[in-house]
Amino acid sequence: MAQGGLDLKHQFKNFSKFGDEESDGTSMTISQVDRWLLQANIIDMDHVTTTNTGVCFNKFRIRKLNFKLFQEFLQDLANDVGGDFDDFKERLENCGLPGTAKKQEAAKK
Template identity: 35%
Template sequence: MADDAINKLEKEILLEKAFKGYAKFGVANSNGNQITLSNIDKWLKEAAIVNGKKVSTTDTAILFQRFKAKTIDFRQFLQFIEGLAKESKLNQDDIMNKLAKCAVPGTSRATQADKSNIVQRLTDTSKYTGSHKERFDAKGKGKGKSGREDRAENSGYVQGYKEKNTYDAKKK
């Protein structure tokens, strides 16, 4: 009996940790205490509970409407899971186990930036030529708009004139 209680406590801790992770996922200003229906659906799909056959997102939406809120907290979520188990005739402990085993969502499996020699050569701004060379400063930092457009000088001389500002010296 003592092992069962510890196991149930561990399961609830894992479930609450996953709850906070899914509550924060995709919601910029979330602190993880409230979860939306769409995040619950993501979690249930990840745990292979929502499969479109026995349990669908329509079923979860109907259950979620009973709370009359856009978000629910962890205690309400446990009530949600209890209701889902009753409605779909699934074992509540099986649902809880599957949800607790799900990894917290994030970008841990995201594509990493390539750091090969080819990419380094292509992105080395000191080797750029022509007009592209003008877009970066000596350190390789982009100049922004000033590096992309030609500005008129309004000095009275045409572009490329080599004897600029020498007229007064010749006249004397």
């Protein structure tokens, strides 16, 4: 389990519901994935970009990824950009609940 108390599956469910009142928490769109990766500081627009995530996402040829496919996507992304899957996973687990990172940064200022 992550240091922050949430494992990857629970975070997946939280981020798949964020901003989508009709979501049941079982699948995620590319925009939801990108939002999560941005909050986890994986997408930095230098080493990892939304172009990288789009290319990896489109390999699945579906509109939404379930948790199992998301893990495959994350492994594929790590391989494509020379990243580490376990590092990406840890960042996603420890980035806080959806929408909290920017609020925390603002509170520190």
